[in-house]
Amino acid sequence: MIPINIACEDPLSEAVALKILKEGQRVFTVGAVYRKNGKTYLKQKVNGFNKASRGMPYLFLVDLDNDGCPPELINSWMGDQTKNPNFIFRVAVEEIEAWILADIENFSSFIGVNTALIPSESDTIHNPKEFLINLVKSSSKREIKASIIPSKNSTAKVGPNYNGKLIEFVNTRWSLTVAQRRSKSLGKTINAINSFTYQSAATNE
């Protein structure tokens, strides 16, 4: 059993991270989840988490957004410090929503749209969150629409139960086996977790 902490952007990426750890080939026990709704907090604290992972592994999961490609983001965030072997730094291209959309069959049936509306390479979707919300607009399910799409005059960017609905999908319907075939960044993350070897504090100086 490998103890691990998670650092991620929001409740949805937390659900995704937990699912990946749970269904991987290693047995992880998750201690704490560090998140503060957004990327800024992670960027500020990346050094801290990297150093802290000397004692306890961290899965550090962040959205790429418009920051070039994953290696670029990792290099610019890490600067000149060395990545600790216990520090699993993974980037979702472009956003965590792309990983969810990658399970085309289950997701389209969950929200009630035609499978043909979702591209088969989900890492190529530009602005996946916006894409997902627009996709739900053609849904036949009233409750899904009310949860995910922001109401007309609202300043909110997402609906009132956006995270809740998508987390429900992740926990109950989302198939990693299917999704990783259609998202490279998800596939690489799953591989990294399956091949992770824990270096305890004693051996890791």
Added chain:
Amino acid sequence: MLVERIILKNWRNFKHVDVEVVERIFLVGPNASGKSNFLDVFRFLRDIAKPGGGLQKAVIDRGGISKIRCLAARKYPDIEIEIHMSDDSETKWQYAIGIKQESRGYRNALLVYEKVVKNGELILNRPDEDDNNDELRLTQTYIEQIIANQPFRDIQKFFGAIGYLHLVPQLVKNPYAFKGQGLDDDPFGLSFLDKVAKTHERLRNSKLKKIEAVLRLAIPQLKRLSFQMDDTGFPHLQALYEHWRPTGAYQQEDQFSDGTLRIIGLMWVLLEGDSLLLLEEPELSLNAGIVEKLPGLIFRIISSKKKNRQIMLSTHSSDLLSDPGIGGEEILLLSTSRDGTEIRVASSILDVKELLSQGFSVGDAVLPRVNPRGLFHLDELSLFEGEE
């Protein structure tokens, strides 16, 4: 007098606790992990030691031994409390009691033992010969008896003066709607105004002036806080609020906001007494900007006193714990398991310590650990029939 170490066995939801504490303590843990139960140890000791108190009353007020004893307890049904303290003249004290229930008759609470250690020397060790000849003696502690507690009266005074306030604004605003038997020591502020009224005028004015100074910063339109007796002899707090009328307007406590009353109550107890003070969630009803300043404010008030004063407070607030001046050694982290709740000093946990050394605030490093894992499934929970 400062508490240095607390050892508990079978107290409420703690099967076993052994923690060292410093002058300012923040209790952090999930809901129903036992933060209030932990503070209740000190209220229990106060209830034993205060005038008119005593072991029997303290137990009965809590619903009897079966309500106090830990549910996770199996083999060792005795409840044990041991407190290590030191006073201003560096005298080290230890007070320890074990309690069980009488197996027949009135089911009184009985002492299994009562011990006092002063500077390493055992100066009280019960049961003694007299106790063995007369079991009824074991229904009372020595600490509650003036005749018996003379060699360790300092402990009795300290316990008896422990302060606690969890002010409920609605009780202060509508005391007559809730008048009943009332609780000893008024933990929720039902008779807060009476307490203010009974305070000597000069002391009262000086306290209100300090409170007013804080309120004026927190509530810009508030100008003056004062105390008044109305014509029928009831006490009131009133504040002058500035608005478009040149003279402003007075409002009384029933018109104060919840936050205003919470600040007044909090400041009042902070300024009162010099024994251990217990506070439950001081952040309630207050806006994030004030909450952030509370740890510093509390520190300033308690350190301005002649004697060192100790504070233990429970909190859920990341704003409060964002203060960079709070150390990991000041945080007691409560975590639940099937075997009751465990308490650990946050800085003794390896990965918390690593994060703290990387410049994380205690809130950032500790609070994520107290989120219950089950919440993760709240989004799937079907709360309404027929929901799809």
